Amino acid sequence: MSATMRPGVGPPGADPVRGARVAALLSRRRQRLDRLVRLLCVVATVIGLAFLASILFTLFWRGVGALGLHVFTRVTLPPGSHGGLLNAIVGSLVQTLLGTAIGAPIGLMVGTYLAEYARSSPLGTVVRFVSDVLLSAPSILVGLFVYTILVEPFGGFSGIAGCVALAVIVVPIVVRTTEDMLQLIPTELREAAAALGAPKWRVIVLICYRAALYGIATGVLLAVARVAGETAPLLFTSLGNLNWSLSLTQPMSSLPVTIYQYAGSAFDDWVDLAWAGALLITLGVLALNIAARVVLRARR
Amino acid sequence: MSDAAAAAPLPSAGPRPAAFGDRLFGSLATAAGVLVLVLLGAIIVSLFIGGLPSFRAFGLPFLTDTDWDPVQNVFGAGVPIFGTLVTSVLALLLAVPLAFGIAFYLTEIAPVWLRGPVGTAVELLAGVPSIIYGMWGFFVIVPVMGDDVQPFLTDWLGDLPGVGMLFQGAPFGTGILTAALILAVMILPFIAATMRDVFNTVPPMFKESAYGVGCTTWEVMRSIVIPYTRASVVGGIMLGLGRALGETMAVTFVIGNTNRITTSLFGPGNTIASIVALEFPESQAGTLKLSSLLALGFILFVISFIVLAISRLLLRPRPT
Numbered sequence A: 001m002s003a004t005m006r007p008g009v010g011p012p013g014a015d016p017v018r019g020a021r022v023a024a025l026l027s028r029r030r031q032r033l034d035r036l037v038r039l040l041c042v043v044a045t046v047i048g049l050a051f052l053a054s055i056l057f058t059l060f061w062r063g064v065g066a067l068g069l070h071v072f073t074r075v076t077l078p079p080g081s082h083g084g085l086l087n088a089i090v091g092s093l094v095q096t097l098l099g100t101a102i103g104a105p106i107g108l109m110v111g112t113y114l115a116e117y118a119r120s121s122p123l124g125t126v127v128r129f130v131s132d133v134l135l136s137a138p139s140i141l142v143g144l145f146v147y148t149i150l151v152e153p154f155g156g157f158s159g160i161a162g163c164v165a166l167a168v169i170v171v172p173i174v175v176r177t178t179e180d181m182l183q184l185i186p187t188e189l190r191e192a193a194a195a196l197g198a199p200k201w202r203v204i205v206l207i208c209y210r211a212a213l214y215g216i217a218t219g220v221l222l223a224v225a226r227v228a229g230e231t232a233p234l235l236f237t238s239l240g241n242l243n244w245s246l247s248l249t250q251p252m253s254s255l256p257v258t259i260y261q262y263a264g265s266a267f268d269d270w271v272d273l274a275w276a277g278a279l280l281i282t283l284g285v286l287a288l289n290i291a292a293r294v295v296l297r298a299r300r
Numbered sequence B: 001m002s003d004a005a006a007a008a009p010l011p012s013a014g015p016r017p018a019a020f021g022d023r024l025f026g027s028l029a030t031a032a033g034v035l036v037l038v039l040l041g042a043i044i045v046s047l048f049i050g051g052l053p054s055f056r057a058f059g060l061p062f063l064t065d066t067d068w069d070p071v072q073n074v075f076g077a078g079v080p081i082f083g084t085l086v087t088s089v090l091a092l093l094l095a096v097p098l099a100f101g102i103a104f105y106l107t108e109i110a111p112v113w114l115r116g117p118v119g120t121a122v123e124l125l126a127g128v129p130s131i132i133y134g135m136w137g138f139f140v141i142v143p144v145m146g147d148d149v150q151p152f153l154t155d156w157l158g159d160l161p162g163v164g165m166l167f168q169g170a171p172f173g174t175g176i177l178t179a180a181l182i183l184a185v186m187i188l189p190f191i192a193a194t195m196r197d198v199f200n201t202v203p204p205m206f207k208e209s210a211y212g213v214g215c216t217t218w219e220v221m222r223s224i225v226i227p228y229t230r231a232s233v234v235g236g237i238m239l240g241l242g243r244a245l246g247e248t249m250a251v252t253f254v255i256g257n258t259n260r261i262t263t264s265l266f267g268p269g270n271t272i273a274s275i276v277a278l279e280f281p282e283s284q285a286g287t288l289k290l291s292s293l294l295a296l297g298f299i300l301f302v303i304s305f306i307v308l309a310i311s312r313l314l315l316r317p318r319p320t
Helices: A015-066 A069-073 A086-117 A123-134 A139-151 A159-184 A187-195 A202-210 A213-230 A255-263 A267-299 B002-009 B017-059 B078-109 B112-127 B130-157 B165-167 B176-199 B204-212 B217-246 B249-254 B272-282 B288-315
Strands: none
Touching: A015 A202, A015 A267, A015 B078, A015 B112, A015 B130, A015 B176, A015 B217, A069 A202, A069 A267, A086 A159, A086 B272, A123 A159, A123 B017, A123 B078, A123 B217, A123 B288, A139 B017, A139 B217, A139 B288, A159 A255, A159 B017, A159 B288, A187 A202, A187 B272, A202 A213, A202 B017, A202 B112, A213 A267, A255 A267, A255 B130, A255 B204, A255 B249, A267 B112, B017 B204, B078 B112, B078 B130, B078 B176, B078 B204, B078 B217, B078 B288, B112 B176, B130 B165, B130 B176, B130 B249, B130 B288, B176 B217, B176 B249, B204 B217, B217 B272, B217 B288, B249 B272, B272 B288
8 A cells, every 4th residue: 555655646536545645745745845945044044144253253353362552542654663553543534424424414415305305206216216226336436436536637646535435425325214214204294394384394304304313313324334344435535545644635544445455465463453453343333233223223 | 184184285385485495495405316316427427438548449349358468558358347247146146045045034934033133133244344354255265265165176076077177276265266255245145135125025914825725934935925026036136246246345355366267266367346446556547557447447337237227126116
């Protein structure tokens, strides 16, 4: 009897006993396939998390040992002379904050335009589409673009060019979150304000922005996190500077570019500094990412 | 009552000062919107104009020519374009199955309390700057590839007819395959997060109906979730491809940076982004070399714009 018990042989309904056994066998096979796929998915997730763990572990392992007070108090110096990363850290802060200060208001206005003025107009649709494409466009091209409009015509690499390059990257990020957050605000809120006689711009600024404040702040934090680690757009704009300089018209140092230059060098103390810088920037960026989540949750 | 409120148009014009404020704010917002379009146009035009001398000098063969010789002033984009496409496609082959598994795990398999933390961890992976991936790849992955993975692959696959030549060559650890692997790790969280969000848009009723007639989790996935979300899933994959095409720092660290097309996956190569990053500092303004680099930038922009545009079209929320 068991020798003939193979699925797919004969009509399963012909013999009730055999039909039930075929069904049980089929069911067991389906269960087994299901378990296999579930197992593979767990393995995939573990692999993904292992990458994150490996990156963080490597950063701490190589970075903590290289960290020290000198990293924060001394500027970059030739190999062997105990330099630090002070100018790179300050340069990164200046360019990131200025870039965000330029880009975030523009992004806020674009997001406002998309959510409040052009929800379904043809121009709004095109702007939304282009902004979303720019969101994922290669950042190195932004660097090339700013090089052609700000570096080549004005005859030199400059901190301000770096700021503008970062601002271009900030805009679409802020647009995305601002529009999403403004669209979450109930129309009744706008109507209530309008019914009291408030003009549209005051409704937007006093009611909508306030209601969407946490969401908009999240977008700005995410934008800061993204540009703080950007290297490629700065290579052709602010270039990097091994000396102490805060002038926006001169080449300006930044952490990512310094890491790039030091990590590939043949000097052990430079490589160590690169790891220290990498740890700093990753901790900063991940902390900003987590802060953005906390802010968004505080909305409730 | 709410019907009446919704039907009534908003009072758009109040007294004079408000009307002025409205006009000002409205035109500011519109100007900002138009600025985004201007930005896109300016990027395209500036790269094209910058690359024009090179396009003029080499013509259409620039796209396929494999020479990059600053001494003789002959430049071609063949090798970087080839390297960009090969590393990106290989990265997708490696990343998509993993991303699918993660998204499936996060939407259907994981216990609910675990979905938040694991999802956040995957998103944090997306937040790590690309230069960090480059260093990690250079100091951690390259030695592993050179000492273990590449010799292993050569031993097992190197003698196979046909595909064997892909796995031959000196195991330096760097090269096309390593670059693709790093790229895969980088785009993995983007694809996984997009797929997860897309899977979550499937109405629960559909899935519960399938469970109700006795489907297993995998059968629900295969017969309900994937057909329902197919276009958006492809959109998410294209989004990852768009990211991979233009990735610079991580690739520059590990690809070997040689302007040569090799038959082996272990061989060195370059991509558009990596050659631009490396050669740019050594290029003087106004030279044909700089123009060729800008031309490469223009080509990269066109390729990634097309890929990202398709991705956005596929990812549009479905009309209900």
